[in-house]
Each structure stands twice: as C-alpha cells, then as structure tokens.
Amino acid sequence: MSVEIKIQWLDGADPEIKLPSYETAHAAGGDVRANFPPEMRAEGVTLEPGARALIPTGFAMEIPAGYEVQVRPRSGLALKHGISLANTPGTIDADYRGPVGIILINHGQEPFHVTHGERIGQMVVAPVVQGAFSVVEDLTDTARGAGGFGSTGRK
Numbered sequence: 001m002s003v004e005i006k007i008q009w010l011d012g013a014d015p016e017i018k019l020p021s022y023e024t025a026h027a028a029g030g031d032v033r034a035n036f037p038p039e040m041r042a043e044g045v046t047l048e049p050g051a052r053a054l055i056p057t058g059f060a061m062e063i064p065a066g067y068e069v070q071v072r073p074r075s076g077l078a079l080k081h082g083i084s085l086a087n088t089p090g091t092i093d094a095d096y097r098g099p100v101g102i103i104l105i106n107h108g109q110e111p112f113h114v115t116h117g118e119r120i121g122q123m124v125v126a127p128v129v130q131g132a133f134s135v136v137e138d139l140t141d142t143a144r145g146a147g148g149f150g151s152t153g154r155k
C-alpha cells in the first residue's frame with residue numbers, strides 16, 4: 001500500500017536532487033538524499049570521528065494524520081563507515097512542517113565526507129497509534145512480572 005506524502009522544496013534547495021526513492025519493488029524505506037544550500041554544495045560536510053551534523057534534505061513534508069515517517073540509517077554506510085543517525089529512528093510527525101533534517105553521526109575511525117545528493121538515510125512511513133495514558137492502582141499479573149533487562153539469560 002502507499003499513502004501520499006507531500007513534499008515542498010525549501011528556498012535554496014536543489015530540485016534536481018531526487019525525492020526519497022524506493023530502490024527495489026518491496027523496499028520498506030525510501031532513500032533520502034543530502035540537499036545542501038548553494039554555498040555548501042561544492043564542499044559538502046565532513047564528519048570527523050565521533051562528530052554529528054544535521055544534514056538538510058532541502059524539503060518540508062506533509063504526512064497524512066495517522067502516519068509518521070521514521071528516518072533510519074542505511075546499513076551499507078553503517079557497516080563500511082560507521083555512519084548512523086544520532087536519534088535513530090528519527091521521528092517526523094504528521095503535523096511538522098519545518099525543514100526535514102537527518103542527524104548523521106560518525107561512529108567510525110575515519111572522517112566521512114557527505115556529498116550533495118548522497119543517499120544518507122531511509123524514510124519508512126508507518127501508522128501511528130496514540131496511547132491513552134491513565135493512572136491505575138493495580139496492573140494485571142503476568143508470568144514475566146517485573147523480570148526484564150536480561151532476566152531470561154543469553155541463550
């Protein structure tokens with residue numbers, strides 16, 4: 001299934017850069033690209049080891065109510081270069097209309113150069129269920145009870 005996600009290019013964005021794109025027929029995530037303003041296009045951004053940076057996508061978006069967009073790392077960049085997102089998965093709310101940015105972090109040992117148009121993350125559209133949080137005196141008993149944080153061991 002698909003839902004319409006409206007994209008608006010922001011001032012200074014390069015409209016030649018592709019919109020988030022599904023690279024295979026059943027890809028869950030659409031790859032999203034760095035879209036730098038004109039003054040940054042030539043040099044891009046270099047992330048030193050341990051550094052993080054907000055990388056612009058160049059667009060704002062309108063997600064239908066009842067959905068979110070999750071921004072996730074790309075496994076190839078993670079494996080080869082240690083590049084992830086500092087807040088993975090990033091959450092784009094349906095009522096957000098500001099610039100969408102990708103918070104890259106370099107967990108690798110080498111500087112990583114982000115070029116204009118490079119695919120830096122992937123966007124997964126997901127349904128949202130809001131919780132109706134309420135205070136109660138007692139919670140129902142379960143076999144697990146308070147066991148957690150490794151209580152069942154490692155094997």
Ligand SMILES: O=c1ccn([C@H]2C[C@H](O)[C@@H](COP(=O)(O)OP(=O)(O)OP(=O)(O)O)O2)c(=O)[nH]1
Binds near residue numbers: 090091092096
């Ligand atoms: O990787 C991200 C994460 C968030 N956002 C935008 C969309 C999202 O709807 C908004 C707020 O994100 P979030 O709720 O994660 O941030 P917050 O730190 O709780 O800020 P706020 O108080 O504005 O909600 O920022 C991005 O562009 N990229």
